[in-house]
Amino acid sequence: xxxxxxxxxxxxxxxxxxxxxxxxxxxxxxxxxxxxxxxxxxxxxxxxxxxxxxxxxxxxxxxxxxxxxxxxxxxxxxxxxxxxxxxxxxxxxxxxxxxxxxxxxxxxxxxxxxxxxxxxxxxxxxxxxxxxxxxxxxxxxxxxxxxxxxxxxxxxxxxxxxxxxxxxxxxxxxxxxxxxxxxxxxxxxxx
Numbered sequence: 001x002x003x004x005x006x007x008x009x010x011x012x013x014x015x016x017x018x019x020x021x022x023x024x025x026x027x028x029x030x031x032x033x034x035x036x037x038x039x040x041x042x043x044x045x046x047x048x049x050x051x052x053x054x055x056x057x058x059x060x061x062x063x064x065x066x067x068x069x070x071x072x073x074x075x076x077x078x079x080x081x082x083x084x085x086x087x088x089x090x091x092x093x094x095x096x097x098x099x100x101x102x103x104x105x106x107x108x109x110x111x112x113x114x115x116x117x118x119x120x121x122x123x124x125x126x127x128x129x130x131x132x133x134x135x136x137x138x139x140x141x142x143x144x145x146x147x148x149x150x151x152x153x154x155x156x157x158x159x160x161x162x163x164x165x166x167x168x169x170x171x172x173x174x175x176x177x178x179x180x181x182x183x184x185x186x187x188x189x190x191x
Contacts, residue, residue: 003065007090010058014094015117017051018101022110030183044106044176051098055091063087096168103172106179 024030033043067083097120104116137143147153 002069003062003071006058006062006065010055010062010090011094011097013058014051014055014098015101017047017054017098018105021047021102021105025105025109025183034180034183040177040180041173044173044180047102048099048173048176051102052095054098055094059087059091059094062090092165096165096172099169099172099176103176103179106176106183108179 024033036043038046063083063086066081066086101116101120104110110116132140147156
């Protein structure tokens, strides 16, 4: 049961970067950041770099735990997944989640991340399954197994994930830059 603890703790740590974005606005430290001799994209890239580094140790620990410890009965279906693939996939998912929540925090005048987080959870729990049932094939499991058996499946999945990740990261970056640029007029001298 150490694997869910590691992944849960890592997900919690990932939320610290969006919380910091909100605290910058509430505690008025955003004015200081904007007074530094850095452009808006550089400020956003710095926060996004931190957002990518925060989940990294937990994801590495999760991959090591996945490789060395026996899987609980609930996770036996994951036995064929390589530890590096799992660690990288969790890191990528948590990084994108942190970037998107940071972008939402910058772009909109929020006092807490509760609303966007609830929307994210509801989307994953309810909207995604509904969309699969509504627009997907009659038997999604059988269709997925057929697709995974095709020789082009690996390339198709890699291409789709690459496009999805790149589009999500670019949208988050542009939204964050827009939010920071709109925040306030830059003071002439550093605070």
